[in-house]
Amino acid sequence: SQKIEQNSEALNIQEGKTATLTCNYTNYSPAYLQWYRQDPGRGPVFLLLIRENEKEKRKERLKVTFDTTLKQSLFHITASQPADSATYLCALDPTGGTYKYIFGTGTRLKVLA
Amino acid sequence: EAGVAQSPRYKIIEKRQSVAFWCNPISGHATLYWYQQILGQGPKLLIQFQNNGVVDDSQLPKDRFSAERLKGVDSTLKIQPAKLEDSAVYLCASRRIADKSYEQYFGPGTRLTVT
Numbered sequence: 001s002q003k004i005e006q007n008s009e010a011l012n013i014q015e016g017k018t019a020t021l022t023c024n025y026t027n028y029s030p031a032y033l034q035w036y037r038q039d040p041g042r043g044p045v046f047l048l049l050i051r052e053n054e055k056e057k058r059k060e061r062l063k064v065t066f067d068t069t070l071k072q073s074l075f076h077i078t079a080s081q082p083a084d085s086a087t088y089l090c091a092l093d094p095t096g097g098t099y100k101y102i103f104g105t106g107t108r109l110k111v112l113a
Numbered sequence: 114e115a116g117v118a119q120s121p122r123y124k125i126i127e128k129r130q131s132v133a134f135w136c137n138p139i140s141g142h143a144t145l146y147w148y149q150q151i152l153g154q155g156p157k158l159l160i161q162f163q164n165n166g167v168v169d170d171s172q173l174p175k176d177r178f179s180a181e182r183l184k185g186v187d188s189t190l191k192i193q194p195a196k197l198e199d200s201a202v203y204l205c206a207s208r209r210i211a212d213k214s215y216e217q218y219f220g221p222g223t224r225l226t227v228t
Contacts, residue, residue: 042219044217045219046218093215099208100168103156105153105155106154
């Protein structure tokens with residue numbers, strides 16, 4: 001069956017450390033994968049997109065990797081801050097062109113001061 | 114630019130009642146999505162519009178849910194009759210077709226509680 005899995009357990013890390021979140025998928029062959037941030041009571045906010053031919057993408061303190069062999073994307077936040085505390089969602093377009101998105105369950109990150 | 118607007122923000126109804134949600138996407142965004150997000154889960158796509166046509170509604174429970182996007186701008190999502198399991202946040206998102214990042218812009222959502 002097709003599924004997208006993210007760590008369901010909350011991730012607590014100390015301020016200043018690097019947070020690493022995982023997104024695994026099965027039985028999809030996405031052309032790209034997106035990461036979103038969601039704060040309580042708000043809609044998700046787009047962070048990054050990585051395409052299947054890109055190994056890594058960076059934006060400020062964020063880094064995303066995409067391994068189509070492992071069917072996995074890793075999302076890193078370096079020098080984490082308490083303001084980074086939120087739920088992070090990965091999403092993919094399973095059909096590679098209809099722009100219809102399947103989201104993972106999200107991982108809740110808490111950065112401790 | 115103004116963001117995606119949704120109303121109401123909160124709604125409490127009894128089961129078997131009907132409810133409607135409204136969404137105004139960002140100006141110029143031809144693609145509009147409605148998602149259902151149950152607590153602790155990721156958003157689940159219900160329906161996707163491009164302009165005023167339906168692109169995908171395969172996960173919309175059509176016996177009770179309906180959606181329309183007249184004139185290719187605003188959209189409404191209706192539930193009739195509501196069930197307890199419909200308690201969730203209903204998110205509207207829009208996207209500009211030419212955007213190469215395929216970024217979706219989400220509204221704040223409507224939190225529905227069915228008692």
